[in-house]
Amino acid sequence: MLPDTTPVTPDAHTLALRLRFFRIDPGVLARLAALRPFAERTMSDIIDRFYEHLLSQPETRDYLDDPALVERLKRKQAAYFLGMFRGEIDLAYVQGRMKVGAVHAKLAVATQWYVGACTHYLQLIHEHLHRERASDEERRASFEAIERIMHFDVSLAIDAYIARHHESRLRHQEAIRELSTPVIRVHDRVLLLPLVGTIDSARAQRVMESVLVRIGEEHARVLLLDIAGVTVVDTQVADYLLKTTSAVRLLGAKTILTGISPQVARTVVELGVDLTSLYTRNTLSDGLDLALSLLDKQIRTIDQERV
Amino acid sequence: MTPGAHASSTERLQIEAEADVVVVRRRARELAIAQGFDAFAVAAITTAASELSRNVWCHGGGGHALLETVSDAGRVGLRLRFIDEGPGIADLELALRGGCSTGRSLGLGLSGSRRLVDAFHIETSPGEGTTIEVLKWARFPH
Amino acid sequence: MSSIPILRIRGHLLVPVQPDLSDEVVNRLQNDVLEAIAGERDRSGGLLLDISGLQIVDTYVARVLADTASMAALMGRRTVLCGMRPEIAATLVQMGYLLEGVCTALDVDDGLDLLGLPR
The missing domain is CATH 1.10.490.10 (Globins)
Incomplete structure (x- = not known):
């Protein structure tokens, strides 16, 4: 209504x-x-x-x-x-x-x-x-x-x-x-933003704003930014990603960029975009491991004999 | 003048001293909040107001700002104009690229402000002073 | 003229920054903070700039705050900028001002965690 x-x-x-x-x-x-x-x-x-x-x-x-x-x-x-x-x-x-x-x-x-x-x-x-x-x-x-x-x-x-x-x-x-930018809390102080589809400047701005607000609300220390579903990663998109991670850093949190396919890795390097200042991982699950280690936590198998 | 935007009230503020920069940006912030701007838009227009009035004070040798609330077809906004009769900007292209760092500013004042607003218009020529007009519309909350 | 409050907490210096800083006040803040660092006998603690109350930042204010952090670092104080608001972060980044090299934390608590106990 x-x-x-x-x-x-x-x-x-x-x-x-x-x-x-x-x-x-x-x-x-x-x-x-x-x-x-x-x-x-x-x-x-x-x-x-x-x-x-x-x-x-x-x-x-x-x-x-x-x-x-x-x-x-x-x-x-x-x-x-x-x-x-x-x-x-x-x-x-x-x-x-x-x-x-x-x-x-x-x-x-x-x-x-x-x-x-x-x-x-x-x-x-x-x-x-x-x-x-x-x-x-x-x-x-x-x-x-x-x-x-x-x-x-x-x-x-x-x-x-x-x-x-x-x-x-x-x-x-x-x-x-709003629907196109769901920010998900995956663990205490860890947020996930799965980006899907095409990203233009208006959307990039909106994504950045909602991520920053959620980080404040959730008191998150780590943001997992998964770009596996992004159609095209060009210099423009890479620039948006860098801006978002910079703003996240200004707030006092860290960004881990995940879902980097071989193709995206190739384009990024060929375009000369410098992503070396960022934490990056190939898969979301590797990213999650890294996120937890940044919080001094880890996922491990429970020792059967002790249960 | 920005086409399609009707002004409903105009305030004129002098910019003669550093303290006036604070007055202008505080007033811009108040007006933005009163117009229903969200926190991001408030910060953007307030910062642009600060950069541009600093510009008038530092480089224009003083001048004034005009603050206007505007409306058009159901949306509301804020239009700010910064006017000085200083030396003007010799290399406008360089200044807008953000490469012009003089004195107190970082060189990001003009280029940065432009990225914070919906419309940006500048008129300047050497010896003729500078007029900069910016416009920002309110968006709907998150 | 009011002075800049500088608090001591667990061996660190904590500076709460007010909502709107005029050029004059931000310059005084830089000066007072550096003076306070010089006057401290115990130099092992860090410096926390609490900017959670700061509502308006332009590139000048941002630069003076970043410079203060670098200067404090030169004097042997690790500095953390704590509690920047989302809209301020977005605005600075949009303007192309990324404050590279400045250490940040979500709030003073996180900043204290980051600095750890004074050696």
């Missing part, structure tokens, strides 16, 4: 730019404020019909299966509706609108239903405006003002959707990376 996300809100500067782009100027805001009595008068009918519409559509009905929930949402909707006729758009307003988007994103309401519902909303407002006693010119200007602020609100909601999507994508990438 993903934790709640708070999308990044625009600052005063980007808010001003956005308002300008939507052509929401003080005149439009004043018109919206003047429409407040109209909004208060028509609100309950608009909202009732809006939910009738949502409940008549299979795509949106599923989200609204509880009558108590619908009542609660209608009350929230009323506050949302009146919010458009405040005559003011500040950062708190933006935050509120983005939060509405974030809630819908969290409930996995697809953007098509969200935007579609807003269009229907606008239509209901339009019908009511037509019944108002006013000149055509007045009605047109009023509707334009409402249209602009509603589209402005939708743009904020979409931003919140995108922010949420972006964050969950990053978290997935993180989870995959």
